[in-house]
Amino acid sequence: MTALPLLAIELAWWQATAIKVGAVLTVIPIGSLILVYVFLFKMMSHMQSRLGPMEAGPHGSLQVLAEAGKFLQKEDIFPARADRAVFAMAPVVVIVSTFILYAVIPAGPDLIVEDLDVGIFFALAVSSVSVIGILMAGWSSGSKYSLLGALRATGQLIAYELPLVLAVVGVVIQAGTLSLQGIVAAQAEGEIFGFGLIGNPFIFTQFVGFVIFLVAAQAELTQTPFDMPIAESELVAGYMTEYSGFRFLFFFIAEFGTAFALAGIASTLFLGGWYVPFLPDGLLANLAGPAVLGVKIMFVAFLIFWMRFTFPRFREDQLQALAWKFLIPLSLANIAVTAVLKVVM
Amino acid sequence: MSEFLRSYLTVVVFGAAGMALVAAMLGVGSLLRPKRPQPQKYINYESGVDPVGGAWAQTQIRYYVYALLFVMFDVEAVFIFPWAVRLEALGMFGLVEMMIFIAILALGLLYAWRKRVLKWA
Numbered sequence: 001m002t003a004l005p006l007l008a009i010e011l012a013w014w015q016a017t018a019i020k021v022g023a024v025l026t027v028i029p030i031g032s033l034i035l036v037y038v039f040l041f042k043m044m045s046h047m048q049s050r051l052g053p054m055e056a057g058p059h060g061s062l063q064v065l066a067e068a069g070k071f072l073q074k075e076d077i078f079p080a081r082a083d084r085a086v087f088a089m090a091p092v093v094v095i096v097s098t099f100i101l102y103a104v105i106p107a108g109p110d111l112i113v114e115d116l117d118v119g120i121f122f123a124l125a126v127s128s129v130s131v132i133g134i135l136m137a138g139w140s141s142g143s144k145y146s147l148l149g150a151l152r153a154t155g156q157l158i159a160y161e162l163p164l165v166l167a168v169v170g171v172v173i174q175a176g177t178l179s180l181q182g183i184v185a186a187q188a189e190g191e192i193f194g195f196g197l198i199g200n201p202f203i204f205t206q207f208v209g210f211v212i213f214l215v216a217a218q219a220e221l222t223q224t225p226f227d228m229p230i231a232e233s234e235l236v237a238g239y240m241t242e243y244s245g246f247r248f249l250f251f252f253i254a255e256f257g258t259a260f261a262l263a264g265i266a267s268t269l270f271l272g273g274w275y276v277p278f279l280p281d282g283l284l285a286n287l288a289g290p291a292v293l294g295v296k297i298m299f300v301a302f303l304i305f306w307m308r309f310t311f312p313r314f315r316e317d318q319l320q321a322l323a324w325k326f327l328i329p330l331s332l333a334n335i336a337v338t339a340v341l342k343v344v345m
Numbered sequence: 346m347s348e349f350l351r352s353y354l355t356v357v358v359f360g361a362a363g364m365a366l367v368a369a370m371l372g373v374g375s376l377l378r379p380k381r382p383q384p385q386k387y388i389n390y391e392s393g394v395d396p397v398g399g400a401w402a403q404t405q406i407r408y409y410v411y412a413l414l415f416v417m418f419d420v421e422a423v424f425i426f427p428w429a430v431r432l433e434a435l436g437m438f439g440l441v442e443m444m445i446f447i448a449i450l451a452l453g454l455l456y457a458w459r460k461r462v463l464k465w466a
Contacts, residue, residue, distance in 0.1 A: 017355050021362045072377050080387035081399055092367050099363030103356050114355040121426055122356075139401075143389040147400045155406075158415045165422045172429040241390055246374040250367065317464075320411060324463050328418070328454065332447055335425065342432055343440045 020113045024102050031297075032256035033064045038298070039305040040256075047309050074245035081142030082242065090140060091243065091250035093133030098257040100126045105264045106181050108274050108289030109281040119180040120172065123265055124165050127220070127258065131157045134229075137251075138239035149238020152316065153222060153229035159323040160219035160226075166331035167212040170338040171202050171269045180265075184273035201272040208334045210270040212327055214300070217262045218307055219319070221255060225311040226319060259301060267296035410462050414454075421450055 011019070041063060045052030053060035078084055104119040106112040116122050131154055138150020172178060175186035183202075190200025203210050219226040230238035240251050267273060273296075274289030314322070389396045428435065428443050435442075457463060 013351065013355075017358055020355075021359050024359070025362060025366055072374055073379070075379055075381070075386075076374070077386055079389050080384075081389055092364065095367055096360060096363050099366075100356065100360045103359045113359050114352045116352055116356070117349075141389070142400050143396075144391065144400045147404060151404065151406060155411060159411060162415065162418050162422070165419075166425075169422075169425055169429050172426065173432050176430060176433055178426065178430055236390065236392075245378060246371055321463065324411070324414070324454070325458065329451065332451055335429075336444060336447060339429075339432060339440055339443065343437055 017113075024113055025099070028099060028102055028257050028260070029253060031260040032253050035256045035260055035301055035305075037061060037064050039301060043302075043305060044309050068249070071245055071249040074248075076247065077242075077244045079142055079242050083140040083142070086136050086140035087242075088247070090133050090137035091247040091254075093136060094130045095250045095254040095257070097126055097129040097133065098254045098261065101258065101261040102264075104180055105261060105268060106184060106274060106289075107293050108286040109181075110286055111274075111289060112181065115179055115181045118178045120168055120183065120265070120269070121178050123180075123261075124161075124168065127262070128157065128161050130254065130258070134239050137243070141239070141242040143242050145235045145237075145241045146239050149229045149231075149235045149241070152235075153239060155316075156219055156222065156226060156229060156319060159320055160216045160327075163212050163323060163327035163331050164216035164220060166328065166335060167209040167216065168269065169331075169335050170206045170209040173335070173338045173342050174202060174205060180268050180273070183269060184275050187272045188275040188277075199272060199275060199277060201270060203270040206270060206334075206338070208330065209338075210266070212331050212334070213266055213270070214303060215327065216323075217266065218304055219323070221259050221262065221304070223259075223304060223308040225307070225314050227308075227313060228316055228319065231313060259304060260297060263297040263300035263304065264293065266300045267293060271296045271300070410457075414457060414462070417453065418450070421446075 037060075041052045041060060051060075053063035056062040056066045078087060101123055103113040104116055104123050106115065134153045134157070135150050138146045138148075138153070141147070171183060175183045177183060177186065187201050188199040190202075222229050229235075230240065235241070240248060243251065274285075274293040276285060276288045276292055279285045279288060389400070391397070424446070425443070428439060432439055
């Protein structure tokens with residue numbers, strides 16, 4: 001029996017699962033639509049001294065729905081040279097890997113699809129499955145732009161997978177668990193120089209890890225300054241060039257859905273997650289948790305998109321050099337220092 | 346069913362629901378969207394001119410050596426995670442062991458660096 005103390009009723013496993021799956025599958029598109037509107041449409045426009053979409057709804061707030069309607073009416077075009085089966089499957093692989101990422105992100109004491117023992121490891125593993133989908137898309141399109149974009153994306157994603165994974169190890173050493181609920185609890189129980197009332201978010205002790213994680217997440221999301229795989233001025237849209245209609249929209253939702261999820265993971269690992277000081281686990285924490293986590297996600301996403309709208313694009317060799325010659329040695333050093341401090345102190 | 350297996354069953358159910366959602370969206374789309382086939386629509390995009398040759402040709406993958414390095418470091422990450430979880434219990438012994446392991450890996454990276462593997466060829 002899985003208890004769902006939120007409503008003080010006992011639900012069977014399948015009932016609880018159905019509710020959770022339904023709720024989370026609603027959160028994902030809404031989360032990515034919020035990111036698209038707030039950051040891509042509005043923040044980007046205002047940072048570049050223009051208004052952005054203004055016609056649909058107040059201040060253009062219904063533009064995302066208009067876009068969805070537009071994509072719904074687009075013809076589904078398969079290029080004559082394409083490998084049809086692989087071409088059709090590629091966006092599905094990418095978006096499902098994004099969906100599954102949400103299974104382990106906690107938004108409250110009970111608000112999690114499944115608190116796996118290997119939570120963060122699972123999330124990192126699942127997030128890298130999207131590389132396969134991208135390679136499928138690029139290869140099956142039968143277009144040169146797509147192939148180049150997919151090869152660039154693959155080289156980039158595997159290079160930045162390592163800093164992303166190694167940056168997390170510091171947190172795991174401190175928390176002593178891989179479960180994301182366990183990591184939240186470890187931060188809630190932490191003390192800052194013996195002052196333990198508000199907990200100790202790992203950003204204070206793992207600041208280097210936080211920065212590495214953010215840079216690597218930026219590259220994993222192929223956001224500028226790491227957007228060579230989809231560079232519009234060189235490759236049109238990289239591996240997405242030949243896609244139209246809903247399949248193109250899937251890549252788009254996956255990009256912003258993954259941004260939302262990685263911001264959520266960064267908030268959980270480094271910023272304390274859903275935990276609210278002085279609030280015992282229960283109904284109140286379940287209500288306040290999502291709001292607190294949401295604010296932190298928007299903050300981390302703001303950092304990611306701020307970088308995106310500010311920096312120019314790297315060169316491909318600069319990108320690989322940054323990962324292999326700087327971030328990976330730095331994250332290894334971070335692991336070593338964290339481990340020594342953990343054992344000695 | 347054990348608690349362990351059940352927790353992964355939840356994840357499988359979740360993934361299946363995600364796939365069902367994607368399929369449903371595609372189904373709705375296929376009912377609404379137009380279909381007016383014209384041969385020109387199915388030509389690959391190549392900046393407006395007719396494409397020259399196909400894309401399924403030999404391609405130089407400049408960073409295949411990075412991929413080999415990646416495999417090495419990714420396996421290492423799999424070793425580091427269990428150690429990181431149990432570090433408190435392993436104590437000084439585990440620390441020294443892992444420091445030696447990380448030092449050897451760092452030496453490997455340094456070797457690749459000196460061999461100019463990390464250079465754009």
